[in-house]
Amino acid sequence: MNTELKRALYNISSLANLGHEVASSDNFTVKVQSLLYVIMGTFLSGKGAIFLYERSTGLIVPVAHKGIDDTGYLELAVSPETLLLMKKNEPCGDTAELPLPFRNMLSRTGTAIFVPLWVRDEFIGAIILGRKFSSEPYSTDDHELLRIIAIQIAVTLNNNALFTRLSEQLEKNRRLYEEMRRIYHDTIQAFAAAIDAKDGYTKRHSQRVAKYSVAIARELGWNESDTEGIYIAGFLHDVGKIIINGELLNKKGPLTEKEMFELRNHSLLSYNIISKIKFPWKDVVGMIRHHHERFDGMGYPDAVTGDNLSEGARILALADSFDAMTSNRPYRNGMDLKGALEELRKCRDVQFDGKVVAALCRVLEKEISGELPAPDILPHLDRNFDPSLITELIEALTEELSS
Protein backbone atom coordinates (compact mmCIF):
# COMPACT_ATOMS: atom_id res chain seq x y z
CA MET A 1 0.00 0.00 0.00
CA ASN A 2 1.51 3.35 -0.95
CA THR A 3 1.83 6.25 1.48
CA GLU A 4 -0.88 8.35 -0.17
CA LEU A 5 -3.41 5.55 0.18
CA LYS A 6 -2.38 4.97 3.80
CA ARG A 7 -2.77 8.69 4.48
CA ALA A 8 -6.21 8.69 2.85
CA LEU A 9 -7.26 5.73 5.03
CA TYR A 10 -5.94 7.52 8.10
CA ASN A 11 -7.99 10.61 7.20
CA ILE A 12 -11.10 8.49 6.70
CA SER A 13 -10.58 6.86 10.11
CA SER A 14 -10.15 10.37 11.60
CA LEU A 15 -13.51 11.41 10.17
CA ALA A 16 -15.03 8.21 11.59
CA ASN A 17 -13.55 9.09 15.01
CA LEU A 18 -14.97 12.58 14.65
CA GLY A 19 -18.43 11.18 13.89
CA HIS A 20 -18.20 8.88 16.89
CA GLU A 21 -17.30 11.76 19.22
CA VAL A 22 -20.01 14.03 17.77
CA ALA A 23 -22.62 11.33 18.43
CA SER A 24 -21.27 10.31 21.85
CA SER A 25 -23.31 10.79 24.99
CA ASP A 26 -20.40 12.40 26.83
CA ASN A 27 -21.01 15.75 28.45
CA PHE A 28 -20.33 18.81 26.30
CA THR A 29 -16.93 19.62 27.82
CA VAL A 30 -15.59 16.08 27.33
CA LYS A 31 -17.09 15.91 23.84
CA VAL A 32 -15.45 19.15 22.66
CA GLN A 33 -12.10 18.22 24.24
CA SER A 34 -12.28 14.85 22.42
CA LEU A 35 -13.09 16.61 19.15
CA LEU A 36 -10.04 18.83 19.63
CA TYR A 37 -7.87 15.73 20.18
CA VAL A 38 -9.26 14.25 16.95
CA ILE A 39 -8.33 17.39 14.99
CA MET A 40 -4.86 17.60 16.55
CA GLY A 41 -4.28 13.89 15.95
CA THR A 42 -5.43 14.18 12.35
CA PHE A 43 -3.03 17.00 11.48
CA LEU A 44 -0.33 16.06 14.01
CA SER A 45 -0.38 19.41 15.71
CA GLY A 46 0.49 19.89 19.35
CA LYS A 47 -1.60 23.04 19.82
CA GLY A 48 -5.23 23.87 19.26
CA ALA A 49 -8.41 25.38 20.65
CA ILE A 50 -12.13 25.34 19.93
CA PHE A 51 -14.13 28.50 20.66
CA LEU A 52 -17.79 29.21 21.15
CA TYR A 53 -19.25 32.60 20.22
CA GLU A 54 -21.31 34.11 23.03
CA ARG A 55 -23.93 36.34 21.49
CA SER A 56 -24.73 37.98 24.83
CA THR A 57 -21.17 39.24 25.35
CA GLY A 58 -19.91 39.34 21.77
CA LEU A 59 -16.88 37.29 22.82
CA ILE A 60 -15.42 34.06 21.51
CA VAL A 61 -14.48 31.95 24.53
CA PRO A 62 -12.43 28.73 24.49
CA VAL A 63 -14.44 25.58 25.26
CA ALA A 64 -11.40 23.33 24.75
CA HIS A 65 -7.71 24.02 24.33
CA LYS A 66 -4.47 22.07 24.41
CA GLY A 67 -0.79 22.96 24.26
CA ILE A 68 -1.35 26.74 24.51
CA ASP A 69 0.67 28.10 27.42
CA ASP A 70 -0.77 31.59 27.64
CA THR A 71 -4.55 31.20 27.55
CA GLY A 72 -5.01 34.93 28.20
CA TYR A 73 -5.11 35.54 24.45
CA LEU A 74 -7.89 33.05 23.87
CA GLU A 75 -10.79 35.32 24.76
CA LEU A 76 -11.56 37.86 22.08
CA ALA A 77 -14.33 40.34 21.23
CA VAL A 78 -15.70 39.54 17.78
CA SER A 79 -17.93 41.32 15.38
CA PRO A 80 -19.24 38.52 13.11
CA GLU A 81 -19.58 41.07 10.27
CA THR A 82 -15.79 41.36 10.07
CA LEU A 83 -15.64 37.61 9.40
CA LEU A 84 -18.07 37.82 6.50
CA LEU A 85 -15.15 38.73 4.25
CA MET A 86 -13.82 35.22 4.90
CA LYS A 87 -15.39 32.09 3.50
CA LYS A 88 -17.55 30.21 6.00
CA ASN A 89 -15.81 27.25 7.66
CA GLU A 90 -12.74 27.80 5.43
CA PRO A 91 -9.35 27.45 7.15
CA CYS A 92 -7.19 30.54 6.86
CA GLY A 93 -3.51 30.99 7.68
CA ASP A 94 -1.83 34.14 8.98
CA THR A 95 -2.54 36.12 5.81
CA ALA A 96 -3.99 39.53 4.96
CA GLU A 97 -7.36 37.81 4.44
CA LEU A 98 -7.60 37.18 8.19
CA PRO A 99 -8.84 40.16 10.27
CA LEU A 100 -6.09 41.67 12.41
CA PRO A 101 -7.36 40.58 15.86
CA PHE A 102 -7.23 36.94 14.74
CA ARG A 103 -3.79 37.34 13.17
CA ASN A 104 -2.66 38.68 16.55
CA MET A 105 -4.28 35.72 18.27
CA LEU A 106 -2.43 33.26 16.02
CA SER A 107 0.94 34.92 16.58
CA ARG A 108 0.47 35.25 20.36
CA THR A 109 -0.63 31.64 20.81
CA GLY A 110 1.90 30.19 18.37
CA THR A 111 -0.80 28.73 16.17
CA ALA A 112 -1.02 28.73 12.38
CA ILE A 113 -4.59 28.21 11.21
CA PHE A 114 -7.88 29.95 12.01
CA VAL A 115 -11.27 28.52 10.99
CA PRO A 116 -14.45 30.58 11.51
CA LEU A 117 -17.37 28.26 12.28
CA TRP A 118 -20.74 29.03 10.74
CA VAL A 119 -24.07 27.23 10.54
CA ARG A 120 -26.07 28.82 7.73
CA ASP A 121 -25.89 32.58 8.50
CA GLU A 122 -25.04 32.25 12.13
CA PHE A 123 -21.51 32.64 13.46
CA ILE A 124 -20.99 29.85 16.00
CA GLY A 125 -17.33 29.94 17.02
CA ALA A 126 -13.86 29.13 15.73
CA ILE A 127 -11.00 26.66 15.69
CA ILE A 128 -7.33 27.49 15.88
CA LEU A 129 -4.64 24.92 15.17
CA GLY A 130 -0.88 24.94 15.68
CA ARG A 131 1.84 24.13 13.17
CA LYS A 132 2.31 20.52 12.19
CA PHE A 133 4.78 18.49 14.22
CA SER A 134 6.68 17.77 11.02
CA SER A 135 7.00 21.54 10.32
CA GLU A 136 5.47 20.94 6.86
CA PRO A 137 2.96 23.60 5.80
CA TYR A 138 -0.74 22.78 5.65
CA SER A 139 -1.50 21.52 2.13
CA THR A 140 -4.58 22.19 0.02
CA ASP A 141 -5.80 18.69 0.94
CA ASP A 142 -5.29 19.50 4.62
CA HIS A 143 -7.40 22.66 4.20
CA GLU A 144 -10.16 20.67 2.53
CA LEU A 145 -10.15 18.01 5.27
CA LEU A 146 -10.15 20.70 7.98
CA ARG A 147 -13.10 22.43 6.27
CA ILE A 148 -15.11 19.17 6.39
CA ILE A 149 -14.21 18.69 10.07
CA ALA A 150 -15.08 22.34 10.82
CA ILE A 151 -18.58 21.92 9.39
CA GLN A 152 -19.19 18.95 11.71
CA ILE A 153 -17.89 20.83 14.72
CA ALA A 154 -19.95 23.94 13.87
CA VAL A 155 -23.11 21.81 13.84
CA THR A 156 -22.14 20.19 17.16
CA LEU A 157 -21.51 23.57 18.82
CA ASN A 158 -24.73 24.96 17.35
CA ASN A 159 -26.77 22.00 18.65
CA ASN A 160 -25.30 22.53 22.08
CA ALA A 161 -26.08 26.26 21.97
CA LEU A 162 -29.67 25.48 20.95
CA PHE A 163 -29.97 22.89 23.71
CA THR A 164 -28.57 25.35 26.27
CA ARG A 165 -31.02 28.05 25.16
CA LEU A 166 -33.89 25.56 25.32
CA SER A 167 -32.83 24.39 28.78
CA GLU A 168 -32.63 27.99 30.00
CA GLN A 169 -36.11 28.70 28.62
CA LEU A 170 -37.43 25.53 30.25
CA GLU A 171 -35.92 26.53 33.57
CA LYS A 172 -37.44 30.01 33.22
CA ASN A 173 -40.85 28.47 32.47
CA ARG A 174 -40.50 26.08 35.39
CA ARG A 175 -39.76 28.97 37.77
CA LEU A 176 -42.70 30.90 36.35
CA TYR A 177 -44.96 27.87 36.82
CA GLU A 178 -43.76 27.42 40.42
CA GLU A 179 -44.41 31.09 41.12
CA MET A 180 -47.91 30.92 39.61
CA ARG A 181 -48.60 27.73 41.53
CA ARG A 182 -47.54 29.40 44.78
CA ILE A 183 -49.77 32.41 44.07
CA TYR A 184 -52.61 30.01 43.23
CA HIS A 185 -52.18 28.12 46.50
CA ASP A 186 -51.92 31.36 48.47
CA THR A 187 -55.13 32.61 46.83
CA ILE A 188 -56.97 29.40 47.61
CA GLN A 189 -55.76 29.47 51.20
CA ALA A 190 -56.86 33.10 51.57
CA PHE A 191 -60.23 32.14 50.12
CA ALA A 192 -60.52 29.22 52.56
CA ALA A 193 -59.64 31.54 55.45
CA ALA A 194 -62.51 33.81 54.35
CA ILE A 195 -64.92 30.84 54.39
CA ASP A 196 -63.76 29.70 57.82
CA ALA A 197 -63.93 33.25 59.18
CA LYS A 198 -67.61 33.43 58.30
CA ASP A 199 -68.36 30.32 60.34
CA GLY A 200 -67.10 31.18 63.84
CA TYR A 201 -67.14 27.50 64.85
CA THR A 202 -64.73 26.29 62.27
CA LYS A 203 -61.52 28.29 62.48
CA ARG A 204 -58.88 26.77 60.16
CA HIS A 205 -61.23 23.85 59.49
CA SER A 206 -60.60 23.94 55.71
CA GLN A 207 -56.85 23.92 56.18
CA ARG A 208 -57.02 20.90 58.52
CA VAL A 209 -59.37 19.00 56.20
CA ALA A 210 -56.92 19.64 53.34
CA LYS A 211 -53.99 18.35 55.40
CA TYR A 212 -55.81 15.30 56.75
CA SER A 213 -57.04 14.40 53.25
CA VAL A 214 -53.52 14.62 51.85
CA ALA A 215 -52.14 12.43 54.66
CA ILE A 216 -54.77 9.73 54.03
CA ALA A 217 -54.39 9.93 50.23
CA ARG A 218 -50.61 9.51 50.50
CA GLU A 219 -51.12 6.51 52.78
CA LEU A 220 -53.38 5.02 50.11
CA GLY A 221 -50.60 5.46 47.54
CA TRP A 222 -51.96 8.43 45.58
CA ASN A 223 -49.55 10.15 43.19
CA GLU A 224 -48.37 13.76 43.69
CA SER A 225 -50.77 15.29 41.16
CA ASP A 226 -53.89 13.59 42.56
CA THR A 227 -52.76 14.42 46.11
CA GLU A 228 -52.50 18.09 45.15
CA GLY A 229 -56.06 17.84 43.77
CA ILE A 230 -57.51 16.59 47.08
CA TYR A 231 -55.50 19.25 48.92
CA ILE A 232 -57.29 21.93 46.86
CA ALA A 233 -60.65 20.17 47.32
CA GLY A 234 -60.03 20.17 51.10
CA PHE A 235 -59.47 23.90 51.10
CA LEU A 236 -62.52 24.68 48.99
CA HIS A 237 -65.06 22.05 50.09
CA ASP A 238 -67.06 24.53 52.20
CA VAL A 239 -66.90 27.46 49.78
CA GLY A 240 -70.71 27.31 49.44
CA LYS A 241 -71.00 28.57 53.04
CA ILE A 242 -70.05 31.99 51.68
CA ILE A 243 -73.62 32.26 50.35
CA ILE A 244 -75.31 30.96 53.52
CA ASN A 245 -76.56 33.47 56.05
CA GLY A 246 -73.92 34.08 58.73
CA GLU A 247 -76.48 33.99 61.54
CA LEU A 248 -77.56 30.52 60.51
CA LEU A 249 -73.96 29.30 60.32
CA ASN A 250 -73.30 30.59 63.83
CA LYS A 251 -76.63 29.59 65.40
CA LYS A 252 -76.11 27.81 68.73
CA GLY A 253 -79.56 26.33 69.31
CA PRO A 254 -81.31 23.47 67.45
CA LEU A 255 -82.03 24.04 63.76
CA THR A 256 -85.45 23.97 62.14
CA GLU A 257 -86.01 21.61 59.22
CA LYS A 258 -85.80 24.56 56.79
CA GLU A 259 -82.57 25.75 58.38
CA MET A 260 -81.14 22.24 58.27
CA PHE A 261 -82.03 22.02 54.57
CA GLU A 262 -80.39 25.35 53.88
CA LEU A 263 -77.26 24.40 55.79
CA ARG A 264 -77.01 21.03 54.07
CA ASN A 265 -77.31 22.78 50.76
CA HIS A 266 -73.77 24.15 51.16
CA SER A 267 -72.11 21.18 49.43
CA LEU A 268 -74.26 21.75 46.35
CA LEU A 269 -73.54 25.48 46.51
CA SER A 270 -69.82 24.70 46.78
CA TYR A 271 -70.15 22.47 43.73
CA ASN A 272 -72.00 25.16 41.75
CA ILE A 273 -69.28 27.71 42.49
CA ILE A 274 -66.33 25.40 41.95
CA SER A 275 -67.64 23.74 38.79
CA LYS A 276 -67.01 27.03 36.95
CA ILE A 277 -63.28 26.50 37.47
CA LYS A 278 -61.32 24.19 35.20
CA PHE A 279 -58.87 22.47 37.54
CA PRO A 280 -55.75 20.70 36.27
CA TRP A 281 -56.42 17.88 38.78
CA LYS A 282 -59.03 15.18 38.41
CA ASP A 283 -62.36 15.05 40.33
CA VAL A 284 -61.92 18.20 42.47
CA VAL A 285 -65.53 19.24 41.84
CA GLY A 286 -66.83 15.67 42.41
CA MET A 287 -65.03 15.40 45.74
CA ILE A 288 -66.44 18.76 46.84
CA ARG A 289 -70.02 17.88 45.80
CA HIS A 290 -69.90 14.55 47.65
CA HIS A 291 -68.05 15.42 50.85
CA HIS A 292 -71.25 14.84 52.88
CA GLU A 293 -72.18 11.57 51.21
CA ARG A 294 -72.11 8.42 53.34
CA PHE A 295 -70.87 4.93 52.58
CA ASP A 296 -74.39 3.54 53.19
CA GLY A 297 -76.01 5.98 50.75
CA MET A 298 -77.71 8.02 53.48
CA GLY A 299 -75.70 11.20 52.85
CA TYR A 300 -76.46 14.29 50.81
CA PRO A 301 -76.96 15.88 48.27
CA ASP A 302 -77.20 12.82 45.95
CA ALA A 303 -77.44 9.90 48.44
CA VAL A 304 -74.75 8.04 46.49
CA THR A 305 -73.66 4.67 47.93
CA GLY A 306 -70.03 3.82 48.74
CA ASP A 307 -69.26 1.87 45.58
CA ASN A 308 -70.37 4.78 43.42
CA LEU A 309 -68.42 7.38 45.36
CA SER A 310 -64.92 8.25 44.25
CA GLU A 311 -62.15 7.39 46.68
CA GLY A 312 -61.39 11.12 46.90
CA ALA A 313 -64.93 11.88 48.08
CA ARG A 314 -64.69 9.10 50.69
CA ILE A 315 -61.38 10.50 51.95
CA LEU A 316 -62.68 14.07 52.07
CA ALA A 317 -65.85 12.95 53.90
CA LEU A 318 -63.81 11.20 56.58
CA ALA A 319 -61.30 14.07 56.93
CA ASP A 320 -64.17 16.57 57.24
CA SER A 321 -66.01 14.50 59.91
CA PHE A 322 -62.84 13.61 61.81
CA ASP A 323 -61.99 17.31 62.14
CA ALA A 324 -65.58 18.13 63.13
CA MET A 325 -65.41 15.41 65.84
CA THR A 326 -62.07 16.50 67.30
CA SER A 327 -62.58 20.31 67.16
CA ASN A 328 -64.07 22.37 69.94
CA ARG A 329 -67.41 24.10 69.41
CA PRO A 330 -68.89 26.83 71.64
CA TYR A 331 -71.60 24.40 72.71
CA ARG A 332 -69.39 21.30 73.17
CA ASN A 333 -65.78 20.26 73.55
CA GLY A 334 -64.11 18.30 70.79
CA MET A 335 -63.70 14.57 71.30
CA ASP A 336 -60.35 13.27 72.41
CA LEU A 337 -58.54 10.94 70.04
CA LYS A 338 -59.75 7.81 71.85
CA GLY A 339 -63.38 8.94 71.60
CA ALA A 340 -62.96 9.85 67.93
CA LEU A 341 -61.43 6.45 67.14
CA GLU A 342 -64.29 4.68 68.90
CA GLU A 343 -66.73 6.75 66.87
CA LEU A 344 -64.93 5.78 63.67
CA ARG A 345 -65.10 2.13 64.74
CA LYS A 346 -68.87 2.43 65.08
CA CYS A 347 -69.29 4.25 61.79
CA ARG A 348 -66.99 2.15 59.59
CA ASP A 349 -68.65 0.80 56.48
CA VAL A 350 -71.81 2.65 57.54
CA GLN A 351 -70.87 6.31 57.32
CA PHE A 352 -67.23 5.89 56.28
CA ASP A 353 -65.36 3.55 54.00
CA GLY A 354 -63.51 1.04 56.25
CA LYS A 355 -60.50 1.08 53.91
CA VAL A 356 -60.16 4.85 54.29
CA VAL A 357 -60.62 4.62 58.09
CA ALA A 358 -57.84 1.99 58.17
CA ALA A 359 -55.57 4.36 56.21
CA LEU A 360 -56.27 7.18 58.69
CA CYS A 361 -55.43 4.79 61.56
CA ARG A 362 -52.15 3.83 59.91
CA VAL A 363 -51.21 7.51 59.47
CA LEU A 364 -52.01 8.19 63.15
CA GLU A 365 -49.97 5.15 64.21
CA LYS A 366 -47.00 6.37 62.16
CA GLU A 367 -47.32 9.91 63.52
CA ILE A 368 -47.47 8.67 67.15
CA SER A 369 -44.44 6.40 66.66
CA GLY A 370 -42.49 9.26 65.04
CA GLU A 371 -42.18 7.40 61.74
CA LEU A 372 -43.50 10.48 59.92
CA PRO A 373 -41.14 13.38 60.69
CA ALA A 374 -43.65 16.08 59.72
CA PRO A 375 -47.01 14.95 61.14
CA ASP A 376 -50.13 16.45 59.55
CA ILE A 377 -52.82 15.33 61.99
CA LEU A 378 -51.40 14.92 65.49
CA PRO A 379 -50.41 18.58 66.03
CA HIS A 380 -54.10 19.58 65.65
CA LEU A 381 -55.42 17.11 68.22
CA ASP A 382 -55.71 17.26 72.01
CA ARG A 383 -52.33 15.84 73.08
CA ASN A 384 -53.65 14.74 76.45
CA PHE A 385 -53.75 11.03 75.68
CA ASP A 386 -51.76 7.93 76.56
CA PRO A 387 -49.89 7.03 73.34
CA SER A 388 -49.63 3.33 74.24
CA LEU A 389 -53.40 3.02 74.83
CA ILE A 390 -54.10 4.82 71.56
CA THR A 391 -51.59 2.67 69.69
CA GLU A 392 -53.28 -0.48 71.01
CA LEU A 393 -56.67 0.88 69.96
CA ILE A 394 -55.41 1.80 66.50
CA GLU A 395 -53.75 -1.60 66.06
CA ALA A 396 -56.97 -3.38 67.05
CA LEU A 397 -59.01 -1.17 64.73
CA THR A 398 -56.56 -1.58 61.83
CA GLU A 399 -56.63 -5.36 62.25
CA GLU A 400 -60.42 -5.37 62.40
CA LEU A 401 -60.63 -3.25 59.27
CA SER A 402 -58.10 -5.31 57.35
CA SER A 403 -59.81 -8.64 58.06
Added chain:
Amino acid sequence: MNVTNFKVTSRHVEDVVILYPQGYLNNIAGENLVKECDSFLESGIRKVVLNFSETGFINTIGISMLLGIIEKLKEAGGTLCFTNLSKAYIDTFEMLGLARYMHIFPEENEAVRFLSDIKQA
Protein backbone atom coordinates in the same frame (compact mmCIF):
# COMPACT_ATOMS: atom_id res chain seq x y z
CA MET B 1 -15.49 1.75 21.53
CA ASN B 2 -14.23 1.10 25.01
CA VAL B 3 -14.42 4.39 26.87
CA THR B 4 -13.58 3.51 30.43
CA ASN B 5 -11.20 0.65 31.18
CA PHE B 6 -7.97 2.45 30.40
CA LYS B 7 -5.25 2.51 33.01
CA VAL B 8 -1.51 2.98 33.23
CA THR B 9 0.96 1.06 35.36
CA SER B 10 4.68 1.67 35.58
CA ARG B 11 7.97 0.30 36.87
CA HIS B 12 11.52 1.58 37.13
CA VAL B 13 14.71 -0.04 35.94
CA GLU B 14 17.39 2.24 37.40
CA ASP B 15 16.93 5.66 35.70
CA VAL B 16 14.47 4.30 33.14
CA VAL B 17 10.73 4.34 33.68
CA ILE B 18 8.56 1.87 31.77
CA LEU B 19 4.90 2.72 31.28
CA TYR B 20 2.26 0.14 30.41
CA PRO B 21 -0.88 1.66 28.89
CA GLN B 22 -3.60 -0.95 29.40
CA GLY B 23 -6.80 -0.89 27.36
CA TYR B 24 -7.86 1.22 24.39
CA LEU B 25 -6.04 4.49 23.73
CA ASN B 26 -9.02 5.98 21.93
CA ASN B 27 -10.68 8.51 24.21
CA ILE B 28 -10.11 11.19 26.77
CA ALA B 29 -9.17 8.61 29.43
CA GLY B 30 -5.83 8.41 27.59
CA GLU B 31 -4.94 11.73 29.26
CA ASN B 32 -3.89 9.55 32.21
CA LEU B 33 -0.93 8.34 30.17
CA VAL B 34 0.10 11.95 29.40
CA LYS B 35 -0.29 12.95 33.07
CA GLU B 36 1.74 9.95 34.22
CA CYS B 37 4.53 10.91 31.81
CA ASP B 38 4.36 14.54 32.95
CA SER B 39 4.79 13.56 36.58
CA PHE B 40 7.89 11.44 35.77
CA LEU B 41 9.36 14.31 33.74
CA GLU B 42 8.74 16.68 36.64
CA SER B 43 10.57 14.28 38.96
CA GLY B 44 13.61 14.42 36.67
CA ILE B 45 13.17 11.21 34.69
CA ARG B 46 14.33 11.62 31.10
CA LYS B 47 14.34 8.00 29.84
CA VAL B 48 10.89 6.63 29.12
CA VAL B 49 9.67 3.38 27.57
CA LEU B 50 6.09 2.96 26.44
CA ASN B 51 5.30 -0.76 26.31
CA PHE B 52 2.21 -1.33 24.16
CA SER B 53 1.87 -5.07 24.83
CA GLU B 54 -1.38 -4.46 26.73
CA THR B 55 -2.76 -1.67 24.52
CA GLY B 56 -5.62 -2.87 22.38
CA PHE B 57 -6.42 -0.05 20.03
CA ILE B 58 -5.07 3.41 19.22
CA ASN B 59 -7.10 5.93 17.22
CA THR B 60 -6.59 9.58 16.23
CA ILE B 61 -7.20 10.73 19.81
CA GLY B 62 -4.52 8.29 21.02
CA ILE B 63 -2.10 9.52 18.34
CA SER B 64 -2.71 13.09 19.52
CA MET B 65 -1.80 12.08 23.07
CA LEU B 66 1.33 10.22 21.97
CA LEU B 67 2.32 13.31 19.99
CA GLY B 68 1.99 15.37 23.17
CA ILE B 69 4.30 12.95 25.01
CA ILE B 70 6.85 12.97 22.17
CA GLU B 71 6.90 16.80 22.18
CA LYS B 72 7.35 17.03 25.93
CA LEU B 73 10.21 14.50 25.96
CA LYS B 74 11.80 16.38 23.06
CA GLU B 75 11.52 19.71 24.89
CA ALA B 76 12.96 18.17 28.06
CA GLY B 77 15.89 16.65 26.16
CA GLY B 78 14.76 13.15 27.05
CA THR B 79 14.55 9.92 25.10
CA LEU B 80 11.38 7.99 24.39
CA CYS B 81 11.21 4.37 23.26
CA PHE B 82 8.21 2.42 22.02
CA THR B 83 8.05 -1.36 22.32
CA ASN B 84 5.70 -4.22 21.53
CA LEU B 85 3.96 -2.26 18.76
CA SER B 86 2.09 -4.18 16.11
CA LYS B 87 3.29 -3.79 12.53
CA ALA B 88 0.13 -1.85 11.66
CA TYR B 89 0.96 0.83 14.24
CA ILE B 90 4.63 0.98 13.18
CA ASP B 91 3.42 1.51 9.60
CA THR B 92 1.03 4.25 10.75
CA PHE B 93 3.75 6.05 12.73
CA GLU B 94 6.05 5.84 9.70
CA MET B 95 3.38 7.11 7.36
CA LEU B 96 2.64 10.05 9.70
CA GLY B 97 6.35 10.88 9.98
CA LEU B 98 6.34 10.25 13.72
CA ALA B 99 8.64 7.22 13.62
CA ARG B 100 11.67 9.41 13.08
CA TYR B 101 11.15 10.91 16.55
CA MET B 102 10.70 7.51 18.20
CA HIS B 103 13.03 4.69 19.08
CA ILE B 104 11.07 1.58 18.27
CA PHE B 105 12.08 -1.83 19.64
CA PRO B 106 10.31 -5.16 19.42
CA GLU B 107 10.87 -5.96 23.13
CA GLU B 108 11.07 -3.92 26.33
CA ASN B 109 14.48 -5.27 27.47
CA GLU B 110 16.09 -4.05 24.23
CA ALA B 111 14.72 -0.55 24.84
CA VAL B 112 15.94 -0.59 28.46
CA ARG B 113 19.40 -1.71 27.35
CA PHE B 114 19.45 1.08 24.72
CA LEU B 115 18.46 3.72 27.27
CA SER B 116 20.90 2.45 29.90
CA ASP B 117 23.74 3.14 27.50
CA ILE B 118 22.70 6.80 27.15
CA LYS B 119 24.40 9.20 29.47
CA GLN B 120 21.79 11.50 30.97
CA ALA B 121 22.68 15.19 30.84
